[in-house]
Amino acid sequence: MTVPLLEINNLVTTFHTPAGRVPAVDGVSLSIERGKTLGLVGESGCGKSVTAMSILGLVAAPGVIEAGEILLRDASGGVLNLVTLPEPQLREVRGGRIGMIFQEPMTSLNPVFTIGDQIAEAVLLHRDVSRAEARSRALEMLELVRMADPKRRLDEYPHQLSGGMRQRVVIAMALACEPDLIIADEPTTALDVTIQAQILDLLADLRHRLGTAILLITHDLGVVAETCDDVAVMYAGRIVEQAPADELFAQPRHPYTIGLLAARPERSGPALAGAAAGSRGAGRLRTIPGMVPAPQHFPAGCRFHPRCAFARLPECSAAMPALRELEPEHLVRCSYADALGAPRRMEGAEEIA
């Protein structure tokens, strides 16, 4: 195994609110290799976005990184710990070595500057180039993200573009300084499905051509399945399962991951027993009972145990299970995962195995 580009060790990010201490990210460890895509999946409030903000040093008060390290390596072996890095150097990393793409392109773009100026600004901040060079770099970037009619777009304003085109501009800005890593937080969630397909296609293509690593944060398991090499599933501030994408979708081992996948109609198949195929609302979808706990009220023991269909062992409610390697590269935080028996192969997995 090669040395990872980004390595997060035991990250703890806490928000000190009047209502008490809120452990949004509670001991997360992750690593991303050069040129790879890691999907970070979870529901709202699981801590996936706070993890991204911690990497970028953008956690706002009352949030603080209380423990852990975030190591960013360069090609020559140098290592930066982003947690302790002073703000001026951190500013060079942001937008320089790490690019960012957020969910809503309109909030990342300044409405009173042209597209060309905004991309050029990103270049001027991080590179010692003239204005003219920065502008030609901006044009080059718009061509790279396959923007239709790029010359004309340089002088247009964000409101003149559609949502999909705006997200292309944000991607162009993120890539302008040839970052090693792009953090994309729900990059296609605000887009329609046919436009989402265009953007995912573009990201996959750029990754192959430029070798940029991507941390893709999303709640959409389908998006992860189509774009990521590896997946980490977060629940209540912790990673509960991590594996190569093909492995995770073929053999989910954590009850939460199993539940998420089975809750979709296309996966609920076996639960729809007794109903004729194709009849509407036949059978019931499999559900995960209850709701995602708020960080102030994380349950003791395994944080998923009150909603877990398998939680029977006394240790489920007693102590937080460790993240264990069940199979090579497949980590699961569940005391019950062995007792779940032989790998629970999902339907269709045989064909690709």
Added chain:
Amino acid sequence: MTQPLVDVVGLETHFPVRKGLLRRAVGAVRAVDGVSFSIGRGRTLGLVGESGCGKTTVGRSILRLVEPTRGTVRFDGRDVLATGGAELRGLRRQMQVVFQDPYGSLNPRMKVRAILEEGLVIHRLGNAGERLERMTRALARTGLTAAALDRYPHEFSGGQRQRIAIARAIVIEPDFLVLDEPISALDVSIQAQVVNLLVELREQLGLTYLFISHDLSIVEYVSDDVAVMYLGRIVEQAPAARLYAEPLHPYTLALFSAVPSVEPGRRRRRIVLTGDVPSPARPPAGCRFHPRCPLAEQVCRQTEPPATVIDGHAVHCHVAARELDLAGGVAAVAAARMAALMTAAAVPAPPPTA
């Protein structure tokens, strides 16, 4: 065939575009531009399409939450658009709506009791005791207890708020619900709970649904029939199982193929459409999909395609109509269509990652 509960013919809803000092109408956004469908009692029509296609406006037009420009909407045989006053109020008791965002659709200053009681009071249903009984029953049906009555919406999670919104809709015992993206704002693990609830209520109460959503697999699961909208028009409509098995319209195919799937076998064949949806203020001439359609021909740029209907499967597409004429079978055409689109607009599946 019995009379449908909801019958929509040639529905058009245009919003004026106003400009200048006098706010004169200089044009119109044709949000819904000639939509027809009917829903039988106890059945569910799924309405799918991307943002801006007009699916939400269709739902609101039927309920007259916006005023349609043209067309007719019949509910249980009565003309919804021609009624007013007390008669419209009577119709509205039978038609209710659940919106996408349970945070925006519940008044934060009202207790759940007031939220649920409002409809009962407006429609003068029952005395105080009977109202309480109805409210308790509606809450119980949605999986909540009467204790919820004295709490405020902010005290509930998103999934519970959507249950309250559903309770509000069913408390006056309507026949028909417009469900406008009822699960889109919810977490994945909560979505299945709410979908199951809606399916149960339909069975218990004999409800009829217009289920509006961009989530194609949920629509397939919930609906009897599905209509696909693009730029103010329905481009294809069929029984759910048929539409999903044998889609004929190039837009339907592209839409289905664009949905990311966790099924390894379904990840290969994707058609990526170029360009964006045009503005409904200036829809293209001819077939509205032609600027993005990989199969567009001369006729598509000039003439609007009429509906071609085979065994209850309706499609608005010149190319599909001709092929159906020649080949006869829907299945054969659907297969050929997929093949043609794959060569015209396909992107190769990303190379398997090592």
